[in-house]
Amino acid sequence: MSKPYWTKENFPISPTIRNPGGSLAFKAGMWRMMRPVIDPNKCTRCGICETFCPDMAISKLNDGSFNINLDYCKGCGICANECPVKAIQMVKEGRE
Amino acid sequence: MSPESIIVSGHRACPGCGPILALKYVFNTLGKNTIAHIATGCMQVSLMGGGAFPGGEFPLLIPALHTAFETSGAVISGMDAGLKALGKRDGINLVAIAGDGGTADIGIQTLSGAIERGHDFIYICYDNEAYMNTGNQRSGTTTLFAATTTTPVGKVKRGEYHLPLKLKKDMPAIIAAHGAPYVATASIAYPTDLIKKVKKAIEIRGPRYIHVHAPCPYGWGFPEDKTIEVARLAVQTGCWILYEIENGKLNVTLKVTKRKTVKEYLMIQKRFNHLTEEEIAKIQELVDRNLMEFGLA
Amino acid sequence: MSNRKLISGNRAVAEAVRLSEVNVVSAYPISPQTPIVEYISEYIADGKLKAQFIQAESEFGAMAACIGASAVGARVFTATCSQGLALMHELNYVAAGLRLPIVMAVTNRRLSQPLGMWCDHSDAMGERDSGWLQLYVESCQEVLDTIIQAFKIAESKNVLLPIMVCLDGFILSHTSEVVDIPELEDVRKFLPPYEPDPKYHTLLDVNVPMAAGGGCPPAYAMEFDYKKFEAQIQAKEVIKKVDEEFAELFGRRYGLVEAYQCEDAEIILVAMGTIVSTAKEVVDVLRDQGLPVGVLKIRSYRPFPKNEILKAISNAKVLAIVNRAISYGVGAPLYSDIAATTCNASHQPILLNFIAGIGGRDVTPKDIMTIFEKAKKTAETGKIESDVEWIGLNRTLVGG
Numbered sequence: 001m002s003k004p005y006w007t008k009e010n011f012p013i014s015p016t017i018r019n020p021g022g023s024l025a026f027k028a029g030m031w032r033m034m035r036p037v038i039d040p041n042k043c044t045r046c047g048i049c050e051t052f053c054p055d056m057a058i059s060k061l062n063d064g065s066f067n068i069n070l071d072y073c074k075g076c077g078i079c080a081n082e083c084p085v086k087a088i089q090m091v092k093e094g095r096e
Numbered sequence: 097m098s099p100e101s102i103i104v105s106g107h108r109a110c111p112g113c114g115p116i117l118a119l120k121y122v123f124n125t126l127g128k129n130t131i132a133h134i135a136t137g138c139m140q141v142s143l144m145g146g147g148a149f150p151g152g153e154f155p156l157l158i159p160a161l162h163t164a165f166e167t168s169g170a171v172i173s174g175m176d177a178g179l180k181a182l183g184k185r186d187g188i189n190l191v192a193i194a195g196d197g198g199t200a201d202i203g204i205q206t207l208s209g210a211i212e213r214g215h216d217f218i219y220i221c222y223d224n225e226a227y228m229n230t231g232n233q234r235s236g237t238t239t240l241f242a243a244t245t246t247t248p249v250g251k252v253k254r255g256e257y258h259l260p261l262k263l264k265k266d267m268p269a270i271i272a273a274h275g276a277p278y279v280a281t282a283s284i285a286y287p288t289d290l291i292k293k294v295k296k297a298i299e300i301r302g303p304r305y306i307h308v309h310a311p312c313p314y315g316w317g318f319p320e321d322k323t324i325e326v327a328r329l330a331v332q333t334g335c336w337i338l339y340e341i342e343n344g345k346l347n348v349t350l351k352v353t354k355r356k357t358v359k360e361y362l363m364i365q366k367r368f369n370h371l372t373e374e375e376i377a378k379i380q381e382l383v384d385r386n387l388m389e390f391g392l393a
Numbered sequence: 394m395s396n397r398k399l400i401s402g403n404r405a406v407a408e409a410v411r412l413s414e415v416n417v418v419s420a421y422p423i424s425p426q427t428p429i430v431e432y433i434s435e436y437i438a439d440g441k442l443k444a445q446f447i448q449a450e451s452e453f454g455a456m457a458a459c460i461g462a463s464a465v466g467a468r469v470f471t472a473t474c475s476q477g478l479a480l481m482h483e484l485n486y487v488a489a490g491l492r493l494p495i496v497m498a499v500t501n502r503r504l505s506q507p508l509g510m511w512c513d514h515s516d517a518m519g520e521r522d523s524g525w526l527q528l529y530v531e532s533c534q535e536v537l538d539t540i541i542q543a544f545k546i547a548e549s550k551n552v553l554l555p556i557m558v559c560l561d562g563f564i565l566s567h568t569s570e571v572v573d574i575p576e577l578e579d580v581r582k583f584l585p586p587y588e589p590d591p592k593y594h595t596l597l598d599v600n601v602p603m604a605a606g607g608g609c610p611p612a613y614a615m616e617f618d619y620k621k622f623e624a625q626i627q628a629k630e631v632i633k634k635v636d637e638e639f640a641e642l643f644g645r646r647y648g649l650v651e652a653y654q655c656e657d658a659e660i661i662l663v664a665m666g667t668i669v670s671t672a673k674e675v676v677d678v679l680r681d682q683g684l685p686v687g688v689l690k691i692r693s694y695r696p697f698p699k700n701e702i703l704k705a706i707s708n709a710k711v712l713a714i715v716n717r718a719i720s721y722g723v724g725a726p727l728y729s730d731i732a733a734t735t736c737n738a739s740h741q742p743i744l745l746n747f748i749a750g751i752g753g754r755d756v757t758p759k760d761i762m763t764i765f766e767k768a769k770k771t772a773e774t775g776k777i778e779s780d781v782e783w784i785g786l787n788r789t790l791v792g793g
Contacts (some may be wrong), residue, residue, distance in 0.1 A: 006278045006613055010115075011616065011620075012593075013553060013594075013595075013617075013620055013624075014490065014491045014591065014595045014605065014606070014617065015490070015491075015605070015607070015608070015609040015613070016595055016604065016605045016606075017144070017145060017153075017603060017604040017607065018601075018603045018692045019154060020154055020156060020157045020158070020602040020603070020604075021104045021110075021154070021155065021156075021157050022153050022154050023104060023105065023106030023107050023153035023154055023155035024105060024106045024155075025106065025153060026102055026106040026108070026153050026272060027106070028106055028107070028108065029189075031111060032111075042298035050118065051287055052324050054109060054111075054112065054113050054117045054120065054323075055105050055107070055109075056101070056103065056105045056120065057112075058103055058537040060281045062341065063125075069105065071105070072105035072106060073134070074111035075111060076112035076113075076320045076321055076323075077112070077319075077321030078112055078320075078321050078322075078323055078324055080161065080321060081325060082113075082320060082324050082325075085395055089751050089790060090321070094255040098451065127597050128599060129601070131465070131597050131599060132605075133461065133692045140607060140608075141608065143604070143607070144524075144604045144606075144608060145604065145608040145610075146608020151547055154603075154607075156602070156604065157602060158599065158602050159597040159598060159599060159601075159602045159603055159604075159605075160597075160602075160604050160605070160607070161461070161464055161597055161604075161605045161606055162604075162606040162608075163457060163461075163487050163606060164457070164462050164483055164486065164487055166453065167453070167454075167457035167460075167484065168456035169454070169458045170419075170449065170450075170453070170455070170457030170458045170459060170461065171458065171461035171464075172461060173419075173454075173458045173461065174417065174419060174447065174457065174458035174459060174460060174462035174463075174464075174465075174469075174760045175457070175461040175462065175464070175465050175597070176419045176461075176464070177419070177445035177446075177447050177462055177463065177466040177467070178416060178417050178445070178462030178464075178466065178467035178469070179465050180445055181416035181417050181443075181467050182416060182465070182466060182560070184466075186509045188599060197625060203670075205450055206450065206451075206453075206454045206457060209449065209450030209451075209454055210448065210494050212450075213447065233720025241720065243573045269533060294443075318506075339557060370716075388477075
């Protein structure tokens with residue numbers, strides 16, 4: 001959970017949030033019920049999963065493979081649904 | 097995708113949200129020299145804190161203002177005039193973002209005024225076909241027959257019933273009738289098309305309007321992993337046509353080769369579960385007529 | 394160097410806006426404000442004022458445009474009244490909450506229904522809790538001077554609240570008086586350009602991105618409102634200071650209140666706007682007759698000048714408070730505010746509540762005489778005739 005943003009030192013005169021990109025402090029991944037898992041053998045590195053992720057949780061690594069940032073992945077499953085080679089499986093989150 | 101990513105993770109949009117995808121494509125194409133006004137609605141809450149977050153999260157890397165629900169066109173006009181008066185207008189994209197309610201209903205007056213006066217801004221309407229932020233009440237762009245919380249299916253009345261000549265309120269046509277230099281429709285299922293249109297809009301001066309079809313899993317009643325699929329079906333069935341009108345000239349940007357019947361689009365959504373064969377036929381008739389008018393039959 | 398000209402209140406507003414070198418004007422026409430926007434349009438068309446004019450499609454569009462322009466750092470002006478002011482109501486709270494120093498001229502006109510073109514203060518009274526500062530003026534000279542002062546007051550770092558300058562519709566807006574119009578160079582000495590700081594102000598700057606006005610949880614809303622409240626309290630000092638600075642350059646001062654013949658007055662008439670001018674004339678006549686009467690002009694209605702009022706009425710037995718507006722179900726606004734000011738004070742004169750001048754009905758010297766007579770009776774008997782006295786009410790129509 002994120003800390004209170006406005007403090008005595010920085011309380012503004014109007015309701016303004018002055019830390020652009022500060023949402024990164026909120027790990028929305030905690031909402032997740034299902035987790036996407038990419039099968040590296042099937043993945044063709046087309047990048048469609050990254051394109052369609054509403055949470056910017058998928059990114060391309062230096063080696064060209066795609067990585068899902070579980071801090072921010074809400075488990076919507078769009079990536080798995082859209083993957084043209086069905087390389088992504090949605091796995092139930094939580095204790096096995 | 098532009099290398100300038102100006103929307104980051106940690107926003108509070110629902111899992112599988114359509115509108116946030118629309119804004120992801122739009123913002124990352126517009127880049128850092130952008131000032132936005134975001135009208136009251138799903139995106140204002142998701143991007144600017146609707147009062148639920150003491151943490152003050154802000155997923156954008158550009159300045160954004162929220163004033164009220166109906167004010168998009170007027171505030172962006174003010175920003176345009178203000179920056180012009182201060183000699184600071186050049187090189188800055190002004191973008192007004194609103195949902196379908198904030199565009200076609202409560203916001204139509206200020207939008208119409210801003211377009212008619214010829215202000216210099218880009219307007220993005222993300223269309224999830226209802227007042228989703230408050231829990232799925234019908235709006236002016238709700239598709240005919242759809243069930244919403246204010247047009248529920250009951251014993252006497254069954255779903256949304258507006259004027260039967262149109263599938264939904266045709267905002268792009270209204271804006272085009274104003275004579276805006278650039279009017280376009282887009283869909284989150286076709287990001288390349290949308291990004292191309294935003295890039296084109298950036299280079300044009302005057303009021304530019306892009307209406308993005310952005311399904312909402314929770315409001316429309318489909319699983320949250322099917323958002324793109326539903327948006328794609330809307331285009332493939334002809335319920336949503338991707339086109340642009342540049343200086344009055346119409347150009348259909350995506351011609352569907354193997355068109356599907358509207359039933360495929362409708363039946364995947366719970367909000368259309370109650371439709372009779374007659375009603376589905378009616379929708380097919382309206383879609384066919386519209387396609388004919390676009391020369392796409 | 395100065396220019397004395399015979400001009401209307403509306404013309405005085407437009408001249409002041411020109412001299413204040415605003416960047417953006419966004420307004421919608423409504424009687425009796427229309428000449429203001431017409432004159433400003435002429436100045437812009439002739440290049441006398443280098444500003445952007447947004448011909449808004451409605452008043453809420455006008456205020457929203459002002460908010461947008463102010464939020465990017467422009468000096469902004471608008472004008473309206475009556476229905477237009479009411480239509481702006483939602484945005485007025487937004488402007489005040491975002492702490493944007495917008496200046497607005499309000500040519501006070503009653504709110505429908507019943508519909509009327511003419512003056513009363515019902516329109517501005519509806520905005521008295523919005524956080525906007527409200528100054529009520531009584532002459533065309535004061536209109537011009539106060540609009541120029543308004544920019545300086547609003548833009549002060551200790552204030553940063555929008556401000557409305559209220560002039561009685563038609564009575565001042567359309568009446569011509571001799572006005573001393575200052576030179577632009579002299580106004581420039583008084584009023585520096587508006588230069589907001591992104592670290593402090595609500596300012597949309599691509600180099601210092603911020604999200605403004607998106608939402609505020611319960612944990613902080615009260616604190617933002619508290620800061621707004623504090624800003625209004627601080628505005629009292631700023632209004633006085635700006636008044637002094639103005640007086641130094643232009644020789645005219647107005648203050649938060651004007652106590653006319655109040656020092657030894659037993660009966661003081663309290664009012665706002667042009668009623669004060671008439672009352673001053675009547676006070677002169679009554680003083681000649683030996684009656685200890687005075688007029689207290691409330692110029693700054695918001696913030697309410699509690700201390701200045703208590704000082705002015707320290708010897709009075711009776712206050713005859715004349716309201717040009719009604720607060721249904723209880724009485725009248727100015728009366729309530731004065732009552733709140735005196736209720737815990739050590740000196741408590743009797744307060745009489747008069748409603749007059751509603752819907753543009755003239756408040757004549759005879760009416761003022763009537764008010765003083767009633768107040769005199771109360772001063773002698775200690776009795777209050779009624780909770781609310783309706784001056785000039787046509788009893789043949791309504792009975793009672």
